[in-house]
Amino acid sequence: MAERVGVYVCHCGSNIAGVVDVEAVARWAEANLEGVVVARDYKFMCSSLGQELVKEDIEKEGLTRVVVAACSPHLHEKTFRRACAAGGLNPYYFQMASIREQVSWVTEDRAQATQKAKMLIAGAVQRVLHHQALEPSQVPVNEHTMIVGAGIAGIQAALELADAGHPVYLVEREPSIGGHMAQFDKTFPTLDCAACILTPKMSDVDAHDNIKLLSYSEVEEVSGFIGNFHVRLRKKARYVDEDTCTGCGICIEKCPKKVVDEVFEAGLGYRKAIYRPFPQAVPKYPVIDTESCIYFERGTCKACEKFCPTGAIDFEQQDSMMELDVGNIVLATGFRLFDCTRIPQYGYGRLANVFTSLEFERMGNAAGPTGGRIVLRDGVTEPKSVAIVHCVGSRDSRHHPYCSAVCCMAALKFGHLVLERTQAEVYSFYIDIRTPQKGYEEFYDRLQEEGMHFVRGRVAEITDAARSPGEEGKLIVQVEDTLIGRQRRVPVDMVILMGAMEPRLDAKEVAVRFGISCSMDGWFIERHPKLDPVATMTDGVFIAGTCQGPKDIPGSVAQGAAAAARVQGMISRGTVLIEPVVASIDESKCSGCRICNDLCPFNAIDYLEQEGVSRIQTALCKGCGTCVAACPSGAITGAHFNDEQIMAEIEGLLYDVLHTNGAQAPAEEPAPA
Amino acid sequence: MSDETFEPRIVGFLCNWCSYRAADLAGTARIHYAPNVRIIRTMCTGRVDPTFVLKALALGADGVMIAGCHPGECHYLEQNFKALRRYQMLKHTLRALGIEEKRLRLQWASAAEGAQLAAAISEMTETVRRLGPLNWRDNWDEGDRYEQAIESLAREHAEALEVPA
Ligand SMILES: Cc1cc2nc3c(=O)[nH]c(=O)nc-3n(C[C@H](O)[C@H](O)[C@H](O)COP(=O)(O)OP(=O)(O)OC[C@H]3O[C@@H](n4cnc5c(N)ncnc54)[C@H](O)[C@@H]3O)c2cc1C
Ligand code: SF4
Ligand code: SF4
Ligand code: FES
Numbered sequence: 001m002a003e004r005v006g007v008y009v010c011h012c013g014s015n016i017a018g019v020v021d022v023e024a025v026a027r028w029a030e031a032n033l034e035g036v037v038v039a040r041d042y043k044f045m046c047s048s049l050g051q052e053l054v055k056e057d058i059e060k061e062g063l064t065r066v067v068v069a070a071c072s073p074h075l076h077e078k079t080f081r082r083a084c085a086a087g088g089l090n091p092y093y094f095q096m097a098s099i100r101e102q103v104s105w106v107t108e109d110r111a112q113a114t115q116k117a118k119m120l121i122a123g124a125v126q127r128v129l130h131h132q133a134l135e136p137s138q139v140p141v142n143e144h145t146m147i148v149g150a151g152i153a154g155i156q157a158a159l160e161l162a163d164a165g166h167p168v169y170l171v172e173r174e175p176s177i178g179g180h181m182a183q184f185d186k187t188f189p190t191l192d193c194a195a196c197i198l199t200p201k202m203s204d205v206d207a208h209d210n211i212k213l214l215s216y217s218e219v220e221e222v223s224g225f226i227g228n229f230h231v232r233l234r235k236k237a238r239y240v241d242e243d244t245c246t247g248c249g250i251c252i253e254k255c256p257k258k259v260v261d262e263v264f265e266a267g268l269g270y271r272k273a274i275y276r277p278f279p280q281a282v283p284k285y286p287v288i289d290t291e292s293c294i295y296f297e298r299g300t301c302k303a304c305e306k307f308c309p310t311g312a313i314d315f316e317q318q319d320s321m322m323e324l325d326v327g328n329i330v331l332a333t334g335f336r337l338f339d340c341t342r343i344p345q346y347g348y349g350r351l352a353n354v355f356t357s358l359e360f361e362r363m364g365n366a367a368g369p370t371g372g373r374i375v376l377r378d379g380v381t382e383p384k385s386v387a388i389v390h391c392v393g394s395r396d397s398r399h400h401p402y403c404s405a406v407c408c409m410a411a412l413k414f415g416h417l418v419l420e421r422t423q424a425e426v427y428s429f430y431i432d433i434r435t436p437q438k439g440y441e442e443f444y445d446r447l448q449e450e451g452m453h454f455v456r457g458r459v460a461e462i463t464d465a466a467r468s469p470g471e472e473g474k475l476i477v478q479v480e481d482t483l484i485g486r487q488r489r490v491p492v493d494m495v496i497l498m499g500a501m502e503p504r505l506d507a508k509e510v511a512v513r514f515g516i517s518c519s520m521d522g523w524f525i526e527r528h529p530k531l532d533p534v535a536t537m538t539d540g541v542f543i544a545g546t547c548q549g550p551k552d553i554p555g556s557v558a559q560g561a562a563a564a565a566r567v568q569g570m571i572s573r574g575t576v577l578i579e580p581v582v583a584s585i586d587e588s589k590c591s592g593c594r595i596c597n598d599l600c601p602f603n604a605i606d607y608l609e610q611e612g613v614s615r616i617q618t619a620l621c622k623g624c625g626t627c628v629a630a631c632p633s634g635a636i637t638g639a640h641f642n643d644e645q646i647m648a649e650i651e652g653l654l655y656d657v658l659h660t661n662g663a664q665a666p667a668e669e670p671a672p673a
Numbered sequence: 674m675s676d677e678t679f680e681p682r683i684v685g686f687l688c689n690w691c692s693y694r695a696a697d698l699a700g701t702a703r704i705h706y707a708p709n710v711r712i713i714r715t716m717c718t719g720r721v722d723p724t725f726v727l728k729a730l731a732l733g734a735d736g737v738m739i740a741g742c743h744p745g746e747c748h749y750l751e752q753n754f755k756a757l758r759r760y761q762m763l764k765h766t767l768r769a770l771g772i773e774e775k776r777l778r779l780q781w782a783s784a785a786e787g788a789q790l791a792a793a794i795s796e797m798t799e800t801v802r803r804l805g806p807l808n809w810r811d812n813w814d815e816g817d818r819y820e821q822a823i824e825s826l827a828r829e830h831a832e833a834l835e836v837p838a
Contacts, residue, residue, distance in 0.1 A: 072693075072696075072697045072700070073714070074693075074694065074697055098696075098697075098700075098712070100700060101696060101697045101699070101700025101701065102696055102700060102712055103708070105699075105700040105701070105703050106699055106700055106703070106704060106705055106706055106708075106791065107705065107708045108705050109708070112680075112708045113708060115708075116708045116711065119711050120711060120712075123711065123713070512745065512746055515748055517690070517691065517694070517746075517783060517784040517785065518783075518785065519785045520785040520786070525784060525785065537690065537694070537784075581716065599719075599755065601749050601750035601751060601752060602749075622749060623716050624716050624717040624719050624720060624748070624749035624752050625715060625716050625717060625719060625720025626717065626719030626720065626749070626752045626755055628720060628722070629719065629720050629721060629722035629723075629759075630755075638716075638720065641715060641716060641720060643722065643724075646713065646715070646722075646725055647725070647728060649713050650684060650713065650725065650728055650729050650732060650734075651732060653684055653711040653713065654682060654684070654711075654729070654732045654733050654734055656682070657682060657732065657733030657734075657810075658732060658733060
C-alpha cells in the first residue's frame with residue numbers, strides 16, 4: 001500500500017518550540033516512522049504559508065497522508081483538512097497530534113516533552129495510514145431559528161433575524177419578555193430610562209410577522225443536529241385564552257387576592273393572583289398563579305371570569321405540548337442574582353433596611369412599588385445615609401472567584417439616584433472600582449464630583465448593635481479602610497448589597513439538554529474565548545448575553561446580534577456539511593443478536609425482521625461509537641474511529657516500548673473483525 | 674530499569690466532548706502534570722472497546738485511563754454508563770488475570786475540569802509508578818499466540834457484558 005506520509009511539526013512561535021525540540025522530533029519521525037517521506041518543522045503551521053507547505057508537498061512529493069503536530073484538533077483540524085483538500089487530498093487522510101495543549105504547555109522537562117511529542121506523532125502516523133477517504137454529507141438548514149430566553153440579548157437576536165426576513169420562535173419561561181432589564185429604572189452610564197429603550201423593542205417583538213413568541217413556555221427536549229433540530233416544548237397553562245383576551249386588564253382589577261411579588265418586584269411590591277408582571281408586559285395576556293388563586297385553593301371565587309368582557313378566562317386550560325423544527329438555536333437564558341442571605345454577617349433578611357440591588361432597582365423605578373421614592377422598609381422614611389457594599393459574593397473565594405463586571409457601575413448608578421432624590425450621604429465600600437468600558441470612568445468621575453464617598457475595603461459586618469449613642473438606631477458598617485489602614489464603623493440608615501451575577505440555577509440542566517458545556521462556575525462555554533465567543537462546541541447551538549458570563553447591556557446586545565449574524569450565515573448558505581463520523585453495519589457479518597439495538601441513545605438502529613439483521617439509519621446516528629464497541633460479531637464499523645485506526649494509534653503511542661524491548665511491533669495483522 | 678527512574682507509560686482514552694476538552698483546558702491554563710499519559714481521542718467513552726484496553730496493556734502500556742463526561746452529562750445521553758459497566762467488568766477481568774486493577778482508571782472530567790484531569794493523570798502516574806512495570810507482553814506465557822488470546826478474552830468479555838436489555 002506504500003502510503004506517503006508528510007509530517008509537519010509546528011513551533012507555534014515559542015509555544016511549542018520553547019519546550020519541545022521540534023527539529024529533532026521532525027528528524028526522528030522522518031528516520032523512524034514507517035511511511036514518512038517528508039517531515040518538516042515550521043514556525044506557524046496554521047499561517048497561510050504553513051498551509052501552503054502542506055499543499056505543495058502533496059502536489060510535489062505525492063503525499064497520500066498528512067500529519068500535523070501542533071495545537072488541539074479542536075482549534076485547527078478544520079484548517080489543515082482544508083489545506084489537504086486544496087492539495088487535492090481527501091481531507092480525512094489527515095490526523096493531528098496535539099503537542100501544544102498535551103505536551104509543551106503542560107510539561108516542564110524538555111526531554112520528556114520531546115519524547116512525548118514523538119510518541120503522539122508516532123500514534124498519529126500509524127493511525128493515518130489506516131484512514132479512509134470520507135465525504136461529509138450535505139443537509140439543508142431549516143430557516144427557522146429558536147431563541148431561548150427573551151431578555152435583552154434574546155430580544156436583540158430575535159429582532160435581527162426577523163428583520164432580515166427569517167422566521168424566529170422566541171421562547172420565554174416567564175409570563176412576559178424583557179428579562180432583568182425590564183426591572184430597571186435607569187441604565188448606566190448614560191442614565192437612559194430602561195423602559196424607554198427596552199419597551200419599544202418588546203413591542204416590535206410582539207408585532208413582528210416573523211417572530212412567533214412562545215411566552216410562559218419551556219423547552220423539554222431537543223433532538224437532531226445542526227440545520228435540523230427537533231424541539232418539544234411545554235406551553236404552561238395561563239388559564240387565559242390568548243385568542244379571545246384583549247388585554248384590557250379588568251380581571252386584574254377585580255381579583256380580590258393580593259400577594260407579594262417575589263419575581264418582578266423582588267419582594268418589594270404586590271401583585272394579584274391573576275397578573276401581568278408589569279404594565280408594558282409582552283404579551284399583554286395575564287396569567288393566573290394557581291398557588292395563590294382563591295378558586296384553585298377553595299373552588300370558589302371566579303371573580304375574573306365574571307368580569308371578563310370577552311370570556312377569555314378558562315379554568316380548565318391545561319399545559320400543552322408543542323413540537324418545532326428549527327435549524328439553529330440561540331440560548332440567551334441570562335443570569336440570576338446571588339442570594340444575599342448566604343452571607344449572614346451582612347444581615348440581609350434579618351436587618352430590615354438591608355436591601356439587595358434588585359430591590360433597589362425596583363424602588364428606584366418610577367413605576368415601581370414606591371413610585372421611585374427612596375425610602376426605608378417602612379415605606380415612608382427617607383434615609384439620611386446610604387451604604388452601598390460592592391462585591392457581595394463576587395471576588396470572594398467562598399462564593400464566586402470572578403468579578404461580576406457590572407456591580408461597580410450599578411453602584412455608581414444607585415449613588416447617583418440617591419443623591420438626586422434624597423438629601424442622604426452615600427458611601428461606597430469597594431475593593432477596586434472597575435469601570436473599563438466607554439464612558440464608564442467618566443461616570444465614576446462624575447459621581448466623585450457629585451459627592452459620593454468612596455471607602456476602600458471589604459465590609460466585614462453589618463450590624464444594628466450600637467456601641468455609641470451616635471450609632472443608636474442605625475445600621476453600622478464595619479470595615480477595614482485599607483487606604484488609611486484602620487478599622488472603621490460607619491453608621492447608616494440603609495444598606496444596598498451589590499450581589500454577584502450568577503448562572504441560573506438550572507444552567508447545568510439546560511446545558512445538558514442542548515448538548516453544550518458549563519464552566520466550573522456554571523456559565524455556558526463558548527467555542528473559543530476570543531475568536532468564537534457566541535458559538536459552542538455543538539454546531540448550530542449559539543449563546544448570547546449573560547448566560548455566557550457576567551456582562552452589561554451593551555455586551556449582551558452585541559452578543560445577541562453576533563449570534564443572529566452567525567445564524568444568518570448558516571441560513572444564507574442553505575446547507576451544512578455533516579461530519580461523516582457515523583456507524584454502519586456489515587450485514588454479512590451481523591448475526592442478528594440485536595445487542596446493538598437497545599444501546600443506541602438515538603434509536604438509530606433498526607432490526608430488519610425479514611433479513612434477520614440490524615441496520616443503522618445514518619441520518620439519526622451521531623457517531624458515539626457505543627454500538628461499534630459492543631457488537632460481538634464485529635459487524636459494526638465506526639467511520640473515522642474504526643478498530644483498525646484506534647488499534648494502530650495505540651501501537652504508535654507505544655512505539656518506544658515496542659522498539660526498545662527488542663520486540664518488534666507485530667506485523668500488520670488482519671483487521672480485528 | 675530501576676524503580677526510581679521507572680516512567681510508566683499510560684494510554685488514555687478521552688471522550689471528545691468533555692475530557693479531551695479538559696485536556697485542552699489544562700493546556701491553555703498551563704497546568705503542569707505528569708507526561709506519562711498518551712491520549713487517544715474517541716467520540717465518547719462508549720466507543721472504548723474493552724479490547725482496546727487489553728490491547729494497550731498487552732502491547733506494553735503499564736496502565737490505561739478512560740476519561741469522559743460526568744454521569745448525566747454524556748454528549749450522547751448516557752453512553753458513559755455503558756462505559757462504567759464495561760469498566761467494572763474489565764476490572765473483574767484484570768483481577769482474574771492477576772493484573773492490579775489500579776492500572777485501569779475511569780475518570781470523569783467535564784470540559785471545565787482541566788485542573789482535575791491533570792491532577793488525576795499525575796496521581797495515576799504515581800500509582801502506576803509504585804506498582805512498577807507491567808511487562809505483560811513478556812510475561813504472557815502463551816508466547817506468540819498472546820494476540821489471539823487477548824482477542825478471544827475480549828470477545829468472551831463482550832459477550833458476558835452486552836446482555837440485551
Ligand atoms: C442590579 C443590576 C443593575 C444593572 N444595571 C445595569 C445598567 O444600568 N446598565 C447595563 O448595561 N447593565 C446593567 N446590568 C446588567 C444587565 O442586567 C444585564 O447585562 C442584562 O440584563 C443581561 O440580559 P440577558 O438577556 O443576558 O439576561 P436576562 O435579563 O437575565 O434575561 C434572560 C431571560 O431568559 C429567560 N429564561 C431563563 N432561562 C430560561 C429557560 N430555560 N427557558 C426559557 N426562558 C428562560 C428569563 O426568564 C429571562 O427573561 C445590571 C445588573 C444588575 C444585577
Ligand atoms: S450487535 Fe452486531 S451482530 Fe448484533 S444485531 Fe447489532 S450489528 Fe448485528
Ligand atoms: S454509533 Fe452511537 S449513535 Fe451511531 S448507531 Fe451506534 S450507538 Fe447509535
Ligand atoms: S461524550 Fe463524553 S462520555 Fe459520552
